[in-house]
Amino acid sequence: MSALAERWRAARPKVAGLHLDSGACSRPSFAVIDAVAQHMRHEAEVGGYVAAAAAAPALDAGKSAVAALTGMTADDVIYTTGSNHSLDLLLSSWTGPRTVACVPGEYGPNLALMAANGFDVRALPADGSGRLLVDATAAMLAADPPAIVHLTALASHRGIAQPARELAETCRGLDVPLVIDAAQALGHLDCAVGADAVYSSSRKWLAGPRGVGMLAIRPALAQRLRPRLPPADWNLPMTVLQRLEHGETSLAAQVGLSVALGEYLAAGAETMRAALAAVGKLTREALADVDGWRVVEPVGEPTAITTLAPTNGADPQRVRDWLVAERGIVTTHAEVQRAPFELAAPVLRLTPHVDTSAEDLATFRDALADATEEV
Template sequence: MLDQHRVRADTPGCFGQAFLDSAGSSLPPTVVTETVIAHLRREAEVGGYRAAAERADDLADVKVALAELLGARPGDLALVESASRGWADFFYAVPLAAGEKILVSEVEYASNAIAALQRAGATDAVVEVVPSTPAGEIDLDALARMLDERVRLVSLVHAPTNGGLLNPVREVVELAHGVGALVLLDACQSVGQVPVDVTTLGVDALSGTGRKWLRGPRGTGFLYVRPELARTMEPAALDLHGAQLSGQKQLGGYRLAEDASRFEFWECSVAGRLGLGAAVRYLLGLGIEAVAASVAERAEFARACLAAVPGVTVRDLGATRTGIVSFTVTGTEPAAVRESLAAKDITVTVSGRSSTQVDMSRRGLDAVVRASPHYFNTLEDVQRLVDAVDAIR
């Protein structure tokens, strides 16, 4: 069980408001903020190069901490600027030929879907959408029927941005690998709120972000690539970090890095990466199982209480739920609900159709209100949301 007094004391931003948008960009613990600011100050004193050299061990530990959280090895990880960047770096490195297929789920995030359509147009590949079950998860039977030797990649969203379900990853991996297809997991909404172990899941690649449930800085993300696979892939873009020139006196070629660092660029926000490392270490200190239990308790409390309010419809699907709680209020647009709540110092956001077009269109939804309580929230924060929503209707 988490020490609620401690985690709230470590999160000064949670006082005086009900902050319920950790699925957007969460409140960082003090250690993250102080780590970032301290390094920026040091850069102002001695310059960026010297400041980074002083923290070389701490920078290396960012991957060590992430590897511990994800059940990976440090060399399996690349540090990037966002989950979208990590996802795209891997996706654009997967060879595609005319007639080959990319399968996506109905809850595919718009950025991923756009990239898939762009590459399909450039290579004469085909993008197909795997249907969902009535419960909302990816339909494994339908997936099995769609898989054949032409499928090159299955893109799977672990936890959708517009609702609280969790997709079955291991089952998808086993089906996809049966025909030689790769599985790329978008885990930006799951890492940090539920246990995610890449070895157990068996995915070929996984992208994640620092700013959401990990409570790290914006502008930070990571990409995991299965080690055997990483050594065979060439990123679409390289620099002198991901590769080195092999010629002595002339440009004779280049050698790729031996691990997932081939997906990294040399230039980065050192302060941001140190803050990401601090966020992951903070989470590891709490324990992901305890965090997951706390998030689930708050989310289920929110669903139950909101569902009891006349005129409110909870829109979450799935047999296994996450900390994302989506709902609508009859007669009031989601954006108006958000603004009304903001006036009462309750922070939520809106997930619109454009973010998950296929799923939202299938369900006849233009937008939903999205609340995402984290472990630093109290049940009183959630009740404050429910009372305010009741007052709106």
Template sequence: MIDLHAVRRDTPACYRQVFLDSAGSSLPPVGVLDEVIGHLHREAEIGGYRAANERLDDLEAGYGVFAELLGCEPDEVAFTDSATRSWLSAFDAVPLAEGDRVLVTEAEYHSNAIALLRRAADTGATVEPVPSDSVGALDVQALREMLDERVKLVSLVHVPTNGGLVNPVLEVAAAAHEVGALVLLDACQSIGQLPVRADELGVDIISGTGRKWLRGPRGTGMLVVRRAALERLHPRMVDAGTWHAPDKISLRDDARVFELWETGVAERLGLIAAARYALRLGVDAIASAVTDRADRLRAGLSGVDGVTVRDLGERRCGIVTFTVDGVDAEHVRDTLVSKGITVTVSRRGSTVLDMTRRGLHEVVRASPHYFVDDEQLDACVAEVAALRS
């Protein structure tokens, strides 16, 4: 069980506001902030290279920390500057040719979709959405009916940006592997709020970010590439290797082939500190606390006349989306912000397939983390109700 008072002490800003945007960019714990700022001060004292050399052991240990968090081996972990960079680097390395097929969920995220459709146009591959089931999750039976040997990749969004749905990862991975397809799991919205383990989910690649539920700094991301999958990939945008002779190079033979040499060391150290913090609390305990808070908020909002909760799926997580009859989402957001309640807006352009299918243009998105207390959640519901009155 999460010690609410302890995590709130580690998050001083949560006393001054009702912070409900951990799906956007969460509030880092004090220890993460201290790590980042402390290293920046050290860089100012002795320069970035010397400062980084002092922390080489800590930086190297980070691979083991994320291997523990994400259920893989340390050499299957790479660090990047964002979830988008992680996803794009991995996707670009998947060989595609004319006639190949890529299957996606209706919850596919816009930056993924841009890369998918652009590369399909360049290669002659196709991008095909898998229908959702009656509750909005990926329909596993429909997926099985679409799979054949031409499917090279299944791009699976674990948790969409615009709702609390959790897609059935294990079942999707098992089905995709029957035809030899790779599974790329976009865990941008799940790492840090749900258990995300490669060894349990059976996926080949996982991309994620530090700034959201993991409560790390912006400008940080991580990538898991299983050893068997790496053998099938062809990374192109690389500098992780050795230049042996004028015409001879060799690349790293582990996941770090996807890393760039230049990186924000302070941010990397903060990311590692955030992962250690999550491990100390326990991922299962975090998941339970976040789900409880989201369930309370959904229940409260559902009881307000004229408010519709828009979350799909039988299994739901920490993202709560809703609309208010007669009030546009931006006005709801701005009114709540004026009352000290931080939420955001998710628009159609972020998830075109899903929002179009449901006839939605925008939704208000609230995402309470474990440091939010019941009184704050109830205050949000009360302010939304006041909007209606």
């Protein structure tokens, strides 16, 4: 095991089994757990608002870390309750025509938010793996530009890295705002690609607490938004981002996220991304010929997400449940509604973090064979 893997594992409670589910919810460190608890204790001692003022430096540091990972400034960043909340804030505040273009494999809950906010959705060209076709997309956007382009840089149901930087260059040349869903990408792939807005959650690859996320918006795009609350005609001395930021979120979770971001940056963003790509390759090599399953991603795809499609009738939901109940192995059953216009059948998803070893993957392979036979 590498030094990075050993440090990552040692910084966390011992796993009760085998955790291959960081794309759903990573394991926070002792430092993150302690930071959350300490802030809550401080709230009990001095009151929530006094504790909030004391936490301001930590929260500002977290915004600076998000800015570093998205290529923006700390003033462009707000905390939210998660990715869905972030996208809803953006879409509900949009003042222009409500048209948005995205790949056919767009995340189902994102599509639901687009529909709920009255957006007409157009499909961008993609290849058979779901990867955006940049040249065809450029031609389509030039001929009939939507109001917004939205890209989920790394999907929930398939570990294919999208060409986010190339799309950002295309959109910038056409003066079309690009919004990136980085729920799976932040801390996993390079997200400082020149997008106009980037949003993400804390609990995945950054290994922060649940219930907190972040939204970064460039000033030019922020000025095109009109948040619902408080009403604009009240003429209150508040910026757009101040109006977007929600006051009833968990500051303890925000403090925990700030600590997690600090740990991530201390390890080195490029180092972490390379390690995640390496563990993804290791996973696909370990499972390349497992009986009854097919690895969906190319072996060298630079992500840690591996999806397994059943080839002989296995039920990913039942297999996932058996693995948890019988072996303490946590994975994800990725259902069709995650990508309702691309995913034809459920898959089993593995999302190991940097501390996953070859021995762990061998253990999973044996357990998967048993689960497939049992259920």
